[in-house]
């Protein structure tokens with residue numbers, strides 16, 4: 841398990857969804873794969889999210905949320921540097937299913953071969 845303050849420090853106090861730095865009181869721990877769906881507290885499953893973005897994401901899965909929110913998607917691919925690659929791949933696959941092309945995601949793919 842990762843301590844909240846250590847996670848926020850790792851991510852530079854920046855929300856991975858809106859890309860803005862916040863006071864720690866405004867930040868929350870977001871389980872990319874929710875605990876109720878089997879996600880754990882490993883560093884690769886945790887990101888820093890401000891309370892507003894966490895609420896906006898609501899009960900949606902990461903691929904669902906990011907498929908529907910291009911700004912959050914761009915920020916996530918830029919700032920969620922420690923997340924497991926499989927989470928990013930799942931977003932890319934969801935975009936394929938929806939027929940959405942995004943240069944940010946294409947760049948992620950090309951760097952991974």
Ligand SMILES: [Zn+2]
Nearest residue numbers: 855858890893
């Ligand atoms: Zn935010």
